Amino acid sequence: MLSTLRRIVLEFGQEDELQQALQRMVSQVKRAMQTDCCSIYLADYHYQHFLLMASDGLAKDSLGQTCIGFSEGLVGLVGQREEPLNIANAQEHHDYIHAPEVQEDDLNAFLGTPIIHQRKVLGILTIQQKQARHFSENEEAFLVTLSAQLASAIANAEVKQLLSSQQETSNRVTQLQGIAGAPGIAMSSIVLCQPQADISTVALKKSADTVKQHQRIELAIEKTRKDFQQLSDKLSLFIKDDSLAIFDVYLQLLAQTGLVQEIKEKITLGWRAGSALKLVVEHYIVQFEAIEDSYLKERASDIRDLGNRVLLNLRQQEQETLHLPDNFILLAQDVTASMLAEYQHKGLQGIISLSGSNNSHAAILARSLNIPAIMGVNLVAIEQLHQQFAIIDGYSGELYIHPDEVLRREYQHLLNQEQALTEKVMQVANKPCITPDGRAVELQLNAGLSEGVEHSSKLGALGIGLYRTEIPFMNRSCFPSEHEQTKLYKDVLSAFPKHAVTMRTLDVGGDKSLPYFPIQEDNPFLGWRGIRITLDHPEIFLVQVRAMMRANQRLGNLEIMLPMVSSVEEVDEAIRLINQAYFELKAELKADILEQLIADEKAELKAEKIAQQLVRPKIGIMLEVPSVIFQLEDLAKRVDFFSVGSNDLTQYLLAVDRNNSQVSNLYDAFHPAVLRALNNIAQESARLLVPISLCGELASAPSGALLLLAMGFDKLSMNAHNVPRIKWIIRHVQFSQAQAILAHVLTLSTVKQVHDYLNEQLEQLGLGGFIRAGF
Template sequence: MQNALTGLVSSVKQALTTECCSVYLADYEQQHFMLMATDGLNPDAIGKIAIGFSEGLIGWVGQREEPINLAKAQLHPRFKVTPEVSEDRFSAFLGCPIIHHRKVLGVLTIQQAVDRVFNEDEESFLVTLAAQLASVLANAEMRQAASESNKNQTQNGQLKGLPGAPGIAIGQAHILEPANDFNAISLKRSDEPDKELAHFYRAVKITKAEFNRLAERMSGHLPPDALAIFDVYHQLLDAASLGREIEQQIAEGWCAKSALKRVVEKFARQFDDMDDSYLRERGTDIRDLGQRVLNNLLDTEQRKIKLPDKVVLVADNVTATMLAEVPREQLVAIVSLKGSVNSHAAIMARALGIPAVMAVDELPLLHWQGQRLIVDGYHGHILLSPAEAICNEYQQLITEDAVLSAAYQQEIGLPSQSACGKRFSLMVNSGLAIELETTAPQYTDGVGLYRTEFPFIMRSRFPTEQEQVELYRKVLEMYPGRPVIMRTLDVGGDKALPYFSIVEENPFLGWRGIRLTLDHPEIFLVQIRAMLKANLALDNLYILLPMISDLAEVDESLRLIKQACFEVSDELAIELPKPQVGVMIEVPSIMYQLPELARKVDFCSIGTNDLTQYLLAVDRNNPRVASLYDAMHPAVLRALYQLVQQAQGLQFAISVCGELAGEPAGVLLLAAMGYSSFSMNSSNLAKIKWLLRRVEMSELALLLPEVLACTSAKHVRLHIHRFLEQKQLLTQLRA
């Protein structure tokens, strides 16, 4: 990083034809800005001169978080004389903060001897550069933290993400699907050149074989001159071309991936800089070639990696198929570099009862492999290669959590009711991986949400009707005499089918849920037929329609369900009972059509995850705005209160199946509003039952007006925490 900053200040000085450019980086432990690079000030001051956060013009730029442009800097009252930097000759000063995710990382400055205010173009240039520099600096800091924690096992590198699922775990990082991208490769040395060379040769051999297969496949479709590109690729991989350069880099001590990255990027840049358009395009060929070799290098490494005993699964975006590849007894935590607290990966982690941290996007994926990690899902913290003493402290917390969990389990067989006798229906969300969802069915009131998409996601084709019948039958039989609410196929957004690609700019506002299945009635009808056949002689099936935004979608769905009922009755020559049909309330538009909806369907269930996303206009998978996603937002809570009041007036059955129903604070507020039916991940059911048995409805009635009057989610949580403290429940809910 030091070399990069040195090059940066020289380039800026030259580009703006000014006399000095400097970079100061923030040190929050020491509460000062340190001079890290300069072209114009005393070079001996680099790494030695620190300016406090509240001192001088540099501190002022950091405090104000905006550019400061002065013609006579030395006359300004905030100017601090620092003889060691030798800036006496400079008068004009322009300083710009370097800010990443609202945090000031440093200050970029330019200076000049003449008394003048830098013009708008110069200021705009510096602001633009500082904004671009911010993400690079944040990335570099994370890389450095990871690198240092690898070298020094007693020093903890701590990363911050979003708390995706509660709990604490200690394990070893395992990347199931590395990001095959040169941007994710950090340069590393190796003291085993022969081994690295063997890896490279193996990857080249596989890549050449791929090119041969591609050329053979395309030979009947492309003219000979177009097929010549495959010969060019072969030649580039030979020792006389790129191959020789890569071999040389490995001999100089770089690992195979790093050598490949250095050579490919070097040649690609050379082609990019050429004037001839044809030659410039060859840079793309070089990158394509390098990408293919990199993929094969990483695949070879991946096959050699043995799963650790305690796996912390780290991925760019954790998917259901990734979870299925790690044995449940070895999986202790999830870290997803993308996503948010209610992305699909976080929901899966909560369903499995394992901690998760989301949106840790600053650290390149390949830095994680093999590292020992502490994952704190309560606060969203990750400790890289922690010291043994730190591990012991966290192990104590894990033990305390286990004691609390055992206390909840002791009461799981008791009635679901408040301390004053108010009865509740506590159901489970299921379907992500039924074999992993362990709560005994007899302790629940049924399944409030069965996600049918998992068997679709796990296959390489659409499941047949018979395959679906067998799967649904197994679920319905587990809950005899109790409702099993099966949601029709809900893919799109962050749930993709590997064999049915949907590429959209705004997937959460696009072709997903009922919109997709109504456009493909052959998929919808087969699924409904399978549900109906699975329900024979059991009669505990309820059908739930997702992503409804318009009453016409309800009408068309009901028509198709009626058609499927007729087809199955005709096929089996029996009278078929029509199951109850409900609608998910998750799109704001349907909130205002509840009276019409109540006349068409039997019940409704609120999906708080998507409802929150759409009410707050926050893409829950976008790490830049994921912190704005909060189901405790006053607007969300007021919408939920209005919904239950309206449903009660209509005598329309309503329940909550979103993640809010499985959170202690959330379920208290929902109960206070008048909701009595909740569906949650099985791992939360014992805790929620334990909590509800310790509160009075009269107490919650006093809490509700205070909460609904709050102006922020932070204030909502403060009120609930105060309530739990008064009840002496806060410390008993979490270690």
């Protein structure tokens, strides 16, 4: 039955038209389960009813016509209960409603199961039989499993249908929902960036120019043949066993008249080259996966790989002619930091990423660059969005394709209000960050994601609370030398000569990897990352801290911060290495000076005096692993300051991968457990007389900054764009008011209660414009 499930789901995705896909699917289910009828109803939330979309067994005239209210009949009951309903004689059930137009009077047995995607009922799948009986547990399990697998495919199919109909009727707006990744609004044309080729993401499209499509596929196949031959020849110099036989298989498949001929036949029928490739390749995948023999079944992955490689060469033909407009919104399956770095100065107005969440590093970088972003948009056939005009709302996560004039005017008005708000907050940029009743807090920068921009002190930041040293390590082909690092760090330290600059030691692992230092792990966020890597490689750690201290000579504003600390032993070992680097560097500096002053009678004294300019920096740790919350007293004896990394602390406290869009709704720094943990940390740090700061995204949120202020955090670190905004808020709220808000928040038990209350309080304080577009 597993192969039947796979075949039904895969073939559903191959149909270009949603209606045809649904009709084909119900017929397949009816045959597989040997029932008298199979039907599917799709939810229409605008009209609050389920619409009969496809059926094999009910009257054809009723398709697209029969509607059942969300609270009506057995179909409505399945939707309300959100679980299967198995009834031996449906017509005797008290919720049964008679619909003569569907002609189901002779059908008695009923089994219905909801199709749910991301907690939303998309539709109802039903099977019916003339014989009055309960369907078996196996039959029920099959239908539930099929519904679960179809949910995502149907969600994507509905979006594709919306986009297709929008293209046909150009005045229709399509609205899609994602996750608000970075605040702001962007209105521009979409540019699609596809660094990876995945046959499953291809949108089925047709083309009238079959000659051109034939030429494209022939060029792509020939290029793929050459690629495989070159790979095989190159690897044969090192590999002498049968491992290279796979390349022979690929070459044979490309040479086969059958496979290539079928693709060309699809093109002749009007399909674009990529669509024809998808149809044929996925047809072969279905056939191989249905074979019982395990060896032959595995050949499905070979066919998929082959298809992806041909698709890659097809796309490279298109990329050669891709021209960026003056202004555009970037769309990709997974928007990366390197993409943002490449496009940020080329007219980039906003980003749409199909993967990731509001706290993935792409979203954090977008916020740092003040670029509106939407993450986790549920869409497979992204090719349909290329060159479409769109509006992205980074406050709500809403994406509008082909917006009408009314919508454009509305969002243009919000953009104007945003600009006015920015001009307003800049009036306090260089004023002290202090509440009207005299409570002060330092605002610092999170820096390192982009070069130069974040180091400016013009926005009123007092130093850098987090400098991410790993970014320069990423944009290279090998580890940077001590000299290169020293020069870079000196530029950063010199930007704030009168204020502290906190540099985090190399923090890679998790979702941050180095191309020349790959780390392969099953669970990277709980694996080899942060201080764990640098302690295992002291040669990397020592070079970096020496470079930091060299750069700090004569400046004296460096503070070193250790990431991903989970034990006292790690801190002891890191401090030992830092002390080692400090004394070695001091001795080296003194020796160099002595050599220069060899003829001077007071050389020793002068060398010692100059060497004193090399200051041992303050050392702090990041509180982001929950274990350290319970070791603060021990750690306070060893370090000079604490800094909370609220992004990772939230991730680990809630056991939620912050990059995973599937569980992004569970990740929230305003979770009561996170807020109580932060409050406890602040209180304990005050008792131990250890300075405490926070450098996570929570500090950039208006309500988050007020809560942290009330908790007693000494410093808040954030991206440059938010410094004047947060300063404005703090200068307009009494510390006593912030304390009262915190006291009530700490009594709340759900995330929704926290957000509702905080939004209400900001509105009452006249600060609602800081949590939404406009004010």
